[in-house]
Amino acid sequence: MHHLENLPVTIQDIEAAARLLEGVTEVTPVAHSRALERKIGSPVHLKAENLQRSGSFKVRGAYTRMAKLSEEEKAAGVVAASAGNHAQGVALAASKLGISARIYMPKGAALPKIAATQSHGAEVVLFGTTVDEALAEAKRHAEEVGAVFVHPFDNADIVAGQGTLGLEVIQQVPDVETIITGVGGGGLLAGVAVAAKAHEERTGRKIRVIGVQAEHAAAYPPSLAADALVPLKRISTIADGIAVGRPGQLPFSIIKELVDDVVTVSEDDLARALIFLIERNKLVVEPAGAVGVAALIDGKLNERYGNLGSTVCLLSGGNIDPMLMLKVIQRGLSAAGRYLTIKIMLTDRPGELATIARVIAECDANVTGVDHTRVGGSLSMGDVSITIDMETKGNEHSNEVLQALEAEGLRPIVVS
Structure with missing residues (x-):
């Protein structure tokens, strides 16, 4: 049983914030994701807070x-x-x-x-x-x-305001059993946890609340283990919205009491999640907003909890720089085996490039770029370095291309 009345933010605070926000913020839509449901074996809804005014829940x-x-x-x-x-x-x-x-x-x-x-x-x-x-x-x-x-997360009014997102989730998906959201400083996760656990207490229906961090910016797991704020020495992630090196004291005090788990995801899983949301759900989401989907895609949560039941994933924001989006899409396609870059060293004689092009064409892969270098520090006289970018249909297809090139006596090196 949780002691909700002793926490610095109560359900009454969140309900008061919801009244204050009426007509100011949008009640953002919830989209059912069949693709994610097939992946995890239980219903998944996406709370599209990327469509909120100013592009995220922060308002x-x-x-x-x-x-x-x-x-x-x-x-x-x-x-x-x-x-x-x-x-x-x-x-x-x-x-x-x-x-x-x-x-x-x-x-x-x-x-x-x-x-x-x-x-x-x-x-x-x-x-x-x-x-x-x-x-x-x-x-x-x-x-x-x-x-x-105005602190981004370490304040009771801020946490109460973010908690209104939890109220909306419960109203829009009344049978919700698991809520998953990204966590940086912890304001959103703390507010949502208060809303969810208060509902649990009122109705007796359990709601599991899970936070997700990028693995190279994850201060919560060590802090929760130590029961003290553990600042990170270094943070490095494409998820700039949750790149916080030290948890907020106030959200931490709530999260350690109420939240069921905080897990981490890799940068590759983040990139995959972004592409998944664009392709399957037609939603543009920034990396920090996609961490929950990344956690569902990598299968960790299913391994840990079995069936998650009716799940809501909070897409907390959609403010992504188009240049970052370009890089992330390339990384995501590469992680999914759909974008392959190889480097091949050749002797400089006619017909070598034609052989490579023929093999790739026979494998039904599509070349998107070729870089042909004759001079360089590591190249001997008469050597050529060729870098080729191509679209493939997945990891299996990529391996077929590599094997076919090797069968011709070539030695392709995969460039990550």
């Missing part, structure tokens, strides 16, 4: 926090720091409430996210190389000028 928490400021605080303006989604959420909430906002973003932030934040009327300051550096500078500036600092 829920930001508006809830900022609407409750006093008139003096509103007049002083707000300061925030974010790689993108929280920035856009705060900027949108500020424009709705008539508050001036100054947002610190790391220098590497995606250009579309910077432009979108500015489009809501916020002032953007690029600072540092990580969100943590931008955060520290934002806090310092807020103290200096007496503005209100």
Whole structure:
């Protein structure tokens, strides 16, 4: 039994936030995924929060926090720091409430996210190389000028606002048995967990809540194991929305009490999930929003829990830079064996390239690019290095192409 009344955020807080957000945020749609249902053997619904205003769930928490400021605080303006989604959420909430906002973003932030934040009327300051550096500078500036600092996750109003997503899930999929969502600092997971476990307590129907992190930005598993905040020394992931090196103290206190599990996924699984959502569900989702689907695709959860029952996966955001999308699609196709790059060393004599082209054509693979290099540090006189990109139909087909090339006496090296 969970002690919900002793937690820093209650179901009453979340219900109050839902009333506050009426007419401000969208009740985003839920899509049934037959493709995922076939994969895991139980119904899967996707909560499409990538279609939320400003492209992610973050506006829920930001508006809830900022609407409750006093008139003096509103007049002083707000300061925030974010790689993108929280920035856009705060900027949108500020424009709705008539508050001036100054947002610190790391220098590497995606250009579309910077432009979108500015489009809501916020002032953007690029600072540092990580969100943590931008955060520290934002806090310092807020103290200096007496503005209100709006933290992305370590605040009760923010957590309550994000928890409204959990209320919507329960209303839209009343038979939900498992809710899966990505986790960075923990605001969304904590809020959703309070909503789910309060519903469980009221109805006696168990709802399992699972958080998912990118494996190279996973501070929650070690923190939960140590029952203390364990900051990561290094984070590296395409999922910039959850690239948080240290859990929030307040969300952590809720997550350790209420959440059933926090698992991790690889970068390749993330890329696969993104392509899966585009191809099968026609949904554009950023990597941080696709981690839940990645966890379903890699099969870990089925191994651990058997049948997950009626499952809802939260697609928390859709703000993806088109250049990153291009890279991720290539990586995802490569991980699924549908995009193969090989390097072959040849002696420089006529007909060699024709042989390679013939073998690839006979295998029914499609060449998309050829790079033919005669000079280079590692090449001897009379040697040629050829790099070929091709589309294949999967891992089996890729292996057929490699074997056919080897049968011709060639030595293809797969370039990852």
